[in-house]
Amino acid sequence: MQAVKYARAESVEEAVSLLQDGGAGARPLAGGTDVIVQARERTRDIDLFVDIKHIAEVVAIEHGNDGSLTIGAATPCYEIYGDDSIAEKFPILVDSTSLIGGTAIQGRASLGGNLCNSSPAADGIPSLIVLEAQVEIAGPNGRRTVAVEDFCTGPGQNVLDSGEFVVKLHFPAPAAGSGARFIRFIPRNEMDIAVTNAATQLRLDGDGNVTWARISVGAVAPTPLLVADAAAAIVGQPLSEDSIAAAAAASSAAANPITDMRGSIRQRVHLAGVLTERTIRQAAERAA
Amino acid sequence: MVTAQSQPQSKETEQYNVIGTRPIRHDGVDKVTGAAQYGADISLPGMLAGRVLRSPHAHARIVSIDTSKAEALEGVLAVITNADFPRASDEVIDTGEGTAQLNWVLDNVIASDKVLYKGHAVAAVAATDHHIAEDAVELIEVEYDVLTPVLDVRDAMVDGSPLLHDSLHTGEMDGSKSDNPSNTASHLQFTKGDLDAGFADADVVIEREFETSMAHQGYIEPHNGTAYYRADGTLDIYTSTQGAFVVRDSVAPLLQLSPSQVKVTPMEIGGGFGGKIPVYLEPLAALLSQRTGRPVKLTMNREEVLLATGPTSGTYMRVRMGAKRDGTITAADVHLAFEAGAYPGSPVGAGAMCALAPYDIPNQRIDGYDVVVNKPKTAAYRAPGAPQSEFATESVLNELAEELGLDPLEMRLQNACEEGAQRADGFTYGIIGNVDCLQAAKESPHWQSELEGPNRGRGIAQGFWFNIGFESSAYAQVNGDGSVPLVLGSTDIGGTRASIAMQLAETLGISAEDVHPHVVDTNSVGYTQVTGGSRTTFAGGWAAYECAMDIRRQMEERAAQIWECDASDVSYGDDAIIRGPANEDGNDQQFTFKELAAQLVTSGGHIVGRADVNKTSSGPAFATHIVDVEVDPDTGKVDVLRYTAVQDAGTAIHPAYVEGQMQGGVAQGVGMALNEEYYYDDSGDLKNASLLDYRMPTALDLPMIDSIIVEVPNPGHPYGVRGVGEVPIIPPAPAVRAAIANAIGVHMNELPMSPRAILDATVLGGD
Amino acid sequence: MVTVLIPQPLRTLTNGESVLTADGHNIRAVIRDLAPRYPELADRLIDGSRIGRGISLAINGDVVSTGLITRVPEGAEIAIVPQISGGES
């Protein structure tokens, strides 16, 4: 473990000031399941943890009267998948949060942490992307909001500036007829980082036409991708074998992965298609 | 002969009172309350924390090491390198899994002129706190001259390949050496019959090539070693080891101490599977303690375990096998090239012995090559060498059955070795359970059931391991209340305190609970070989039996003294009643064990039984496994749906722990089959040195594993014990391969058969 | 009289013979009996006071663990195998 200090922030302002004073080596500490490992293994220079879990709004789940949802960035996964209302209205968030790590990881890990770790293979981010989540960031210049698909800029990199941290995530209410599904592929049945993952949210009208869709695939590029072409392939018509295959092909075409110990380029390109297809079908089942 | 899992005691063992029952293990409470002390749990007054600096390169010459900045760091008390050890000779020492040259043992513990794999130890530090020790190794400056690494066994065997050791020449079994230095350390060969004639007799011949990845034992407890070099020149070592005496006999010559100066205390051990036989940290801790005069504890983290401790060999194998139309196997030619890692000593010899061992094949040739590569030195791993070699041979046998349209189980029965059959290496079988396992599998509910559903398949495979005997020691004392402390030298990794104590209890006719087994240090018990080779319950049990017989004799003598009769008129019955001749009144005289125990103190003192055995016999073990899988053709993922393991245990002393060994072996074998691999980049950097990416099966990856214990008692053991620990890791990979082929029609020729590999072989269409 | 089975690679030391017969009550005596006829084989099988490096001997299928003084029963079959190893949980 690097020589790291610990500070507990009681308010957003205090966290911002601690992070700002701490400079480049200061990192927010939510569940710690990534940053503690990075500090221990010296893969990132970290000399200060600013614990943000004791700030009420950073660990809160709020359901808006309009059906929208706000989740504090450091809210642990188990609280998210254990929330009956989320399970009913945003089951795709249960998909993601219930397979990040094992049970003990889910006791600490958070969607905000998953986002800020900015791994191309993050199992939270594709779901956030298809849900059109907005990221609320606090910093020395106050608060700002960023669309989640614009948040990550590269492996382990994102738009956060010095002194900034993610406070919460806002989700608009899903329109009637919506359904969303996240699936990842891993070699084992639990505990792995995704070889490839994918999420789809789509909306069906009364006639079974897809009126709107968002499709995201992960671990196939430096950041999780929003694949507009895949969505376009299914929108404006009822789902068909052809349209689903076209969407899958669009995801494979958008994929620009690397070969590493978790998967090969062609495996990932192939899986981007397979998982796109599967998420479309299962999102449609949820929409129905 | 076959016992269901739920039955408390088998038919074979009904003759026994203790053997075949399922008592609570003696060390159980400590292990469910957190009280048990494992190697890393030790804390000694004034103890320092150590840390090892490891090579970032797979192959490099060490130009210089500058430790001055580390030494200057506050809290650092010592920094050592290879140069600080006494010069080691090329003398050969017993390493518990064979033998090794002392200088190579030292060089593997800490590199001398060259580093030979990524993670090779280069320097070690002792500091007042482990955080400081960690900071200190970062301050050590090492200059390397980076060399081209050799990472694949076939590349390493090619003339002109970069050499790991300039002094290494290929040794043949006849003692001759190759003229030129080579990465091939040795070649062995077994032959039987006339190979050409055998293939000429065959109607069908199948030849396949296989590649398997290095795989790690994966014990959950990382290596550790704590040493305290005392002012009087004695050295205490506390460590998690499979063989305390091996540690003693390795560390002593490395520090040029007498074995009598070294006391090794085996702590509780968090798994070993063969990987905790070699020394890694103990010699470093010992030298650091010698330098500082304080106890020093070294522990590895998981990355170090995967980078720098012994996995099992990666291999290249080629098998050609021929059979007649009726299924008779006429000939087999097996070529095995095993990666030894950085220093010679792969398990290719054992792999060669086991390769065709279940089958009576008249014409055979088995060649084995032990080859060094720039990867960690391999260590024993559960039936070392056999999971690889039998994967190759069982796979080709399954394909022959398929080609001939024969039931693979029937074809195995048709060719199975029975008593009197001779293997190519010259061994002639005594009474074995090979056919019995196949028959039990054939009659099992699993084999009798139908498998339905798309992309599903069933596979079967046989496994063989020879098992070993060797030295074990046991002492036991009879206390006045009839309880019996039992002193053992075998580390208890999976319930052997219980299985050995049960054999003592059986022999004495007392309950398992009245025996109190203790694993003690090397000064407190006679020489005992490693817990490994499936020898512990076998040889340890034999020692316990002889120890108990020693007690029985002494108790007969004591009873004779009390009754004032001749000892030959006293008999200790298997019911633990000591019977003497009628007394003056004509009444029978007898003691229960407890009654006589209560009189020992007043009739001449306590009784201590002792036994030291060195057993040459062993008792070969066979296993038959059946597996059902489902393959996702779009992702290449294989799910294990159902698994049945059949195994000849000889006599199952504690059936629950026999089942546990079978189930654990299956889990490791399935891991090796599906996902476990050492993933190196071209520079020799291991890219998956974590339990995140070295993918061992989780609870969600396996079904319940039905275990069927077959009992064909080993005539070479007082209670018929055969070793049980090793053989169950062998059949899973070939059985899973057959099941995948049955499901999707594709034969995989590499391990692991990962989703990536299966996709490559199917929808992504080859290389 | 005992039988000694010579594996293929060692037949260079026995003029190609695959099965030898010899007399002797223990391993050392058997090897001594072979030595005048097969000096190179004897050299290979004995290293000072122990069995030669890298090989093991098996009497009727049981690996010898008590070295050169191991008793050899009349009519036994001695096999020469490479040294092997083991590991369990």
Add this chain to the structure above:
Amino acid sequence: MATEHIVVNCTINGEQTTFLANERDSLLEALRDRIGLTGAKEGCNNGNCGACCVNMDGRIVNSCLVMAAECEGAEVRTVEGLASGDQLSPLQNAFLEQAALQCGICTPGFLVAAEALLEQNPDPSEHEIRYWLAGNLCRCTGYDKIIKAVQQAAGQSVV
């Protein structure tokens, strides 16, 4: 690289505890090296094996992924707190009776994790048990007997 020490106040196994830790210590290191509770084990030190599982404020966590400093005010339960005096918990007894451990190094983590499962789901299915325990690796048993021990502790009939 200065190493400073911090004072942490928390409850461990029901006992108010104040301990001195290195500020770099994880909860696992604090438990083992500072407090002397060595039941939680280090298997991987990055959250992938579960050997260090403890219960923190009612949830199981990998104590290697918690900084000791984070435990100020927390309630921590470890394997050492499962038994009441010499009375083992039903789960501990079930592990012994089912022979659910071989080497025993993963056992503390499994016990703490399984105890938490049964607290919130007293009658779990085999799949639920396997899913909950997927973050706890065992290399000896193949999990079979561990699953059965949890089933036994849940009062289910075990084949």
